[in-house]
Amino acid sequence: MKKYFFTLSMLAVALFFSACKSGGKSALGPTSSGRAYELLVVVDLGLWERPAGRALYDVLDSDVPGLPQSERSFRIMYTAPGNFDSTLKIIRNIIVVDIQDIYSAPKFKYSKDVYASPQMILNIQAPDEESFKNFVTENKQTIVDFFTRAEMNRQITQLEKNHSDYVATKVKSMFDCDVWVPAELASTKEGKDFFWVGTNAATGDQNFVIYSFPYTDKNTFTKAYFVHKRDSVMKINIPGASEGSYMATDTLLTDVKPITVQGEYALEARGLWRVKGDFMGGPYVSHMRVDQANGRVIVAEIFIYSPDKLKRNLVRGMEAVLYTLKLPGDKQSAEIPVGMTKETNE
DSSP: OOOOOOOHHHHHHHHHHHHHHTTSEETTEEBOBSOTTEEEEEOOHHHHHSHHHHHHHHHHTOBOTTOSSOOBSOEEEEEOGGGOOTTGGGBSEEEEEEEOTTOSSOEEEEEESSSSBSOEEEEEEESSHHHHHHHHHHTHHHHHHHHHHHHHHHHHHHHHHSOOHHHHHHHHHHHSOBOOOOTTOOEEEEETTEEEEEOOOSSSEEEEEEEEEEOOOGGGSSHHHHHHHHHHHHHHHSBOSSTTOEEEEEEEEEEEEEEEETTEEEEEEEEEEEEETSSOEEEEEEEEEEETTTTEEEEEEEEEEOTTSOOHHHHHHHHHHHHHOBOTTOOSOSOOOOSSOOOSOO
16 A cells, blocks of 8 residues: 655645745635645654554545545645644644543544634544554544545635636526536536536546436435436436447446435435446536425536546545535535534634
8 A cells, every 4th residue: 555755844845835826824824735635644653653553544545435446535644743843734634643541532623724724633532542543443434524525615615706607597597506616617508407517628527417307205315216317317418429329327336325415315326427339437426305395306416527637636626516506495504514523612
């Protein structure tokens, strides 16, 4: 398993230029530095190489689900507590490993925008290394989701400031829904209860789709029904370049699970799409939700075509769009709950 080792001197240079590019300080203090899904672990270097540290590394180094090739969840850096200086403190995502016998049991604590903005710091406390190892292993998904959602919330903040007014207006008129889609998505297509917008690029292509159909019963929210409905809609509306080709769902590489969006139940589908009759494909993420006010199901989806590039950031960046979708009657903010109770002061 590949490890990411960076000397502090090289990191300091990178952070300096990152801070310059980001425009210096924000109104709340310094602007955080680092790239999306980049994370710094503050940990005793000896502990980092022992089983407790390796357990945390394995959590952070896990694969992103639903991609056609292996890609790590985060780009990992680490430093000893004694080297955690003012330059490193402004990194956007930080984990502090805190193992002391003063604690009775392992726990998470997090804080926002302590040294810079936007910033998330997760403090993992434990009385000893064995309990720390077990705790991070058992809470693997909680840790991954925490920083993934933090990054998506940053994307949502940017979308609120800069999104396509045309797409927002079109989705409002066709579905009576609100959504924030990146302004660079400009190519569009309309169908019956269907709307697509994308970049239409040869690679790094980003796409958003929304469609609706009448709600009948709870059996709608199953993998089999979702795949059947998706394939029928895409066959009509997303044909391939060659005659008879069309977008289809890779059933074996699609996973579904219940999630909460805008405080309501949704079915998330995540996996791969392929073009029948052509050599094209890529990852997709869909949210299927009930519009109670109108007795219908709304499906919002993002999909990516990028055969020659890594896809993690493209998928996660576009996935944030799905959380901005507001159905008639939705009143909550688009921010995604990070999945932990905040226990420290900002």
